[in-house]
Amino acid sequence: MHQVVTAGLWGLVGGSALILGAAIPYLVTLPQRLIAAIMAIGSGVLISAVAFDLMDEAYAQGGFDSTAAGFVGGAAVYTLANIIVSRQGARHRKRSGSNPQEKRPMPGPIRASPSRSARCSTGSPNRWSSVPACSAAAESAR
Numbered sequence: 576m577h578q579v580v581t582a583g584l585w586g587l588v589g590g591s592a593l594i595l596g597a598a599i600p601y602l603v604t605l606p607q608r609l610i611a612a613i614m615a616i617g618s619g620v621l622i623s624a625v626a627f628d629l630m631d632e633a634y635a636q637g638g639f640d641s642t643a644a645g646f647v648g649g650a651a652v653y654t655l656a657n658i659i660v661s662r663q664g665a666r667h668r669k670r671s672g673s674n675p676q677e678k679r680p681m682p683g684p685i686r687a688s689p690s691r692s693a694r695c696s697t698g699s700p701n702r703w704s705s706v707p708a709c710s711a712a713a714e715s716a717r
Contacts, residue, residue: 599605633642 600610630642630646633645637645
């Protein structure tokens with residue numbers, strides 16, 4: 576019974592990191608640079624843990640030459656694919672900062688063309704564009 580309680584307590588300690596990680600940004604506004612640094616460290620640790628485990632197994636089965644060639648070849652393929660995707664317009668795919676020049680509008684769902692009453696409200700912008708509400712003169716010009 577003692578081992579079950581010990582295992583449960585260690586599980587509680589390990590799982591409390593999730594609760595703590597959710598509570599901090601809920602209670603405090605963190606700067607974007609700090610969030611980016613924390614995420615970079617976490618992703619680096621995760622990638623290195625997986626890479627070391629896979630590299631050890633590859634070295635044990637294939638030797639140094641095959642492992643090194645696979646590692647360098649995989650890095651080259653990844654880098655080339657990233658360059659191609661970035662040149663196709665995905666350069667701004669994950670912006671989270673507040674710099675308006677760097678933001679791209681997110682594509683929304685495809686909607687049917689709204690009716691005149693939905694396009695032109697009285698005095699406020701409509702939800703399909705950032706253009707102010709239509710006047711009768713502007714509507715007749717269309």
